[in-house]
Amino acid sequence: MSPGGTVSRGGATDTPVDFGEFVRRRGGRGSLVVQPRMGISDPVRMRAGLRATRAARATTVGTITLDSYTRVADLAAAERALADGVQLNGYPIVNHPYDVTRALLDGVRDDDFPVQVRHGSAVPAHIFEALVALRLNASEGGPVSYCLPYGRTPLADSVANWRRGTELFATLRDHGAEPHLETFGGCMLGQLCPPSQLVAISVLEALFFHQHGVRSLSVSYAQQTNFAQDVEAVAALRRLCADLLPTPNWHVVVYAYMGVYPYTTAGAYRLLERAAELALTTGAERLIVKTEAEAQRIPTIAENVTALERAGAVRASPTPSQDDSETYGEALALVHAVLNLDADLGRALLAAFRHGILDIPFCLHPDNMGRTRAYLDTDGRLRWAATGSMPLPAGSGTRVLTSAGLLDDLSYVRRSYDTPIGAAP
Structure with missing residues (x-):
């Protein structure tokens, strides 16, 4: 069976809100947009996850994280898993008929609740093709950050793949939708990469996206091991973007720690709340949360909602930071x-x-x-x-x-x- 099955795949016709503009309007200046890293292969449960995210007591945006077969473009394996009723570790957006994904989003995604697709692919053209057809206008990644940590795809191939994918994604503007891309460069390997290189790769990937047609951007930085150093890093990221990005439509997204996570519930929430404090202190507009289950298994929808609400309840005011750190x-x-x-x-x-x-x-x-x-x-x-x-x-x-x-x-x-x-x- 070809990807998407036999059901009509017709693309979406609505015009989604600019993800970047939404986050900049709702986040920053003491406020924070919070977001899970949620991906469920079953469309009914994925829809339930989005609805729960939207209903959380926080300012949220939705996430559809794709499965690992889709990430490496092994669509035949994804198709077999769906046919056999095997639960994947994310949503197979290319294999599910487009009408199924449209129904999943209907009545959930709107101007008050945009949705981002996250994937981790060094070969993303098939993913961007699906996003354009579905008018899903927010995604993330990068030619370096979705290549070096994850496999053996040659960097030259990843750069060429991301050039084509970014230019394809930019055609959403022809349909009245503003495409948004978030760099993953601030998260290289999750840990033990000094912040200066995380900041540099995040800025460079944003410039790469802009050079290939995407004007709505976000730049990432993953919480590391020292709060003061993290504050310096986010300040550096903001300063470099202000100086170098040729668009005003950009914001900063902080990730809760991407390395070996605390095992205890108390430790996990202390670390998450510290990430939220980092985002608020540095004026970052958005935070990708982690849950109490990170060290043990894939979190449930309820655990994701709890993490969103815990992070959303943190309060801190932006403070000046050292510019020439x-x-x-x-x-x-x-x-x-x-x-x-x-x-x-x-x-x-x-x-x-x-x-x-x-x-x-x-x-x-x-x-x-x-x-x-x-x-x-x-x-x-x-x-x-x-x-x-x-x-x-x-x-x-x-x-x-x-x-x-x-x-x-x-x-x-x-x-x-x-x-x-x-x-x-």
Whole structure:
């Protein structure tokens, strides 16, 4: 059976709200739009998840996260799973008939509740084709951030795939819908990548999207291991975007910690609330939440709603931050070093990784030079141990990196937040 089955696939005809404009209107200045990472293969349950997200006691936007077969374009495997009644780890938007997805969205998505599709693909053309047909105008990813951490797709292929996909997605504007893309570059590997490189890749991916026709953007940053350093990083991200992005239609999205998550319920919520505080303190407009179940299994709809409401209830006021921090200086150097390589952002990114100007620590992808290393200092700040060929000062040689030390760093956040308040971690 071909993808989509035999049911009529006709595209949607409504004109969805600009996702970016919605978030900028509702978030920032002490307010926060919160969002789950929810994906369910059954359309009835996926609709129920969106309805529950919308009804949560918070300002929310919806999420449809796609399954791993769709992510790698193995549509035949997704089709077999659907035929056999196997539950996937996300929503197979290409295989489900478009009319099924339209019915899922009908009466749920509107100007007060936009929906974003999240996927994780280095080969996204089939996904963007479905989004255009369905007039689903918000997605995310990037040519670097959805390639290097996730597999062995050559970076050159991912850049070409994302160029085509972004240009296809931009045709939504011909149908009266404003396409929105969010960079995933601020989340590379989830942990142990110093914030300056996260900021740099997020900015560069946003510029790549804009160069290929998308004007509504969001730039990501994932909560790391030290609150003060995270504040510096988000401030650097905002400053670089204000200086470099050729569109005013952009906002910042913070992700709750993407690494080894606390196992206890109390620890998980303490970490989530700290992420919400980070977003509010730095004036970020949107937060991607995590739940109490992250360390154990895929969360339920109810657990997602609880996380949305816990995050949405956090209160903090934006505060001025240090403009010329070490994080900003490093990110600025990385961004401009890449921009100086080529006017075409895709070619510039390829050259940057080929020459080690961008180099992700602990990333085993063949197109990553792999000469950089990072570690946590005694305050939990991420530091460069080795900077390879990047245009940054040489890393600190004061700590010998060992496998035991790496495992200790990887578990730092879990250990810190699962420890009762007042006790030594």
